[in-house]
Amino acid sequence: MTKIGIIKEGKIPIDRRVPLTPIQAKQITENFDVELVVQSSDIRCFSDDDYRNAGLRVVDSIDDCDIILGVKEVPIPKLVPNKTHFFFSHTIKKQDYNRDLLRSILDKQIRLIDWETLTNESGNRIIAFGRWAGIVGAYNGLWTYGKRYNLFNLRRAHECFDYDDLKTEFSKIKLPNIKIALTGGGRVAKGAMEVLLGAGISQVTPYDFLTQRFNEPVFTQLNSRDYNKRIDGGAFHRNEFYKNPELYEGDFLKYSKVTDILIACAFWDPAAPVLFQRQDIIRDDFDIRVIADITCDIEGSIPSTKKPSTIDDPIYDYNPTDDEVEQALTDEGNITVMAVDNLPCELPRDASESFGNELVNNVIPHLLGNDEKGIIERATITKDGKLTDKYSYLQDYVDGK
Structure with missing residues (x-):
């Protein structure tokens, strides 16, 4: 059974948004053969108890999860090796300030899928704030x-x-x-x-x-x-x-x-x-x-x-x-x-609910299915310690050139 974890946001300044509201997270467990846990957090716009009341388990560590969902960049020490991470990485435009982040993702053999790169066959984004x-x-x-x-x-x-x-x-x-x-x-x-x-x-x-x-x-x-x-x-x-x-x-x-x-x-x-x-x-x-x-x-x-x-x-x-x-x-x-x-952070409850609806409807079926339309494949930036072909243009950025 696939295990999904919602990570505690670690970027400073803090971000109170979540990729899934409690109701949406519960909906995924009811419709797919997955276990979904939530890392304990004191900053979310939805509390730990909100998730517990929806029937979800709140945990201290999500290191044993197969797929880890977050919103902002995960601090390098919090990256979990050999797992699939979803978050806004701010690397695809070769942003200098996140070069070390992408290097660490490669070093830790992480499969990175950036929310920004999830698109339909016409190239239009399917999830956004x-x-x-x-x-x-x-x-x-x-x-x-x-x-x-x-x-x-x-x-x-x-x-x-x-x-x-x-x-x-x-x-x-x-x-x-x-x-x-x-x-x-x-x-x-x-x-x-x-x-x-x-x-x-x-x-x-x-x-x-x-x-x-x-x-x-x-x-x-x-x-x-x-x-x-x-x-x-x-x-x-x-x-x-x-x-x-x-x-x-x-x-x-x-x-x-x-x-x-x-x-x-x-x-x-x-x-x-x-x-x-x-x-x-x-x-x-x-x-x-x-x-x-x-x-x-x-x-x-x-x-x-x-x-x-x-x-x-x-x-x-x-x-x-x-x-x-x-x-x-x-x-x-x-x-x-x-x-x-980071404007959507000012209305975190609404922004999270809207984002989560798109995640549930437009992404999860492909992530947990066979990805016939290549939505997950197209959005994958790194895999097995290497940049995927689509994002190979980032190699000189990773190399510091």
Whole structure:
């Protein structure tokens, strides 16, 4: 019988999310021939007793489990050799800070499956926290604007019990007739739009956003074609843009002239054009003063995102003249940046339940079945002490080159 363990999250700062809620974990034991145990934890959004009450065994060690489920990177000393680990490894983009983690995974003969690499046959992700990053990120963006201009006071998202509790704050949001630009069209953007619409902010087309004045706050959703253009003046083709982004240049500045808040939800490829550059920010016609950078690509497509912020300290100011980070809300000439890099942690119960539903429905049947569609195989980064063929491009990263 396969034995599955839910690991205690060990990364600092702490993460209160879980891959499976108690009810979902119990559901797996009822539908599959598996034993599922939970490593004791004092930080989860669901307590040990919640799991015990669902009929699950809480243990001190999960070293005897075949499959170990977690959310964030497992600290190197906590990795269990010769087992299958599931977690967000943050290695597939060759992130420097996790090189030693991947090396240890290889040394310990661990089979690593990254949640981010689980996709269907069309290449679309089948499990993610993206919607919750969008929800919390947009809410934090509105919270930041209220703070910057002393307009209203909202509870922080993490101070709310769950999403339903957070929604009760929407009635406090009183905005002037500002314009909000939102980039992206995936799960993150849809989550952000939920909050903007829930707060009573009307959506308008990109054209009207650029050309019309409104007597109320409005937002527009911008897709890649709205703020990128072909260098040779030809027509925009989405598939070509993603395959050959070097053929395109940025065209976002027309929006920056009329935007008050930017909510960045779009995935950014380093080969693609940036949204804007530092010298653009210091132009007299650059109007953006609050940026909620949900993507949090450090010094990526948005030059003011110089560092991630934290749930405890969620905003900082960017001084574009000196290209420096300063204390939040200190100078009207600065841009206030919200760049929390673990946003779903602010609503851990909802985020965990949503993630767990996708795990139960989209992953577990393939993991515990015959994986006919290759979902688990495609997502496997390491096996038997080696990188799999699909991820062999990481070898120079592992070797420190």
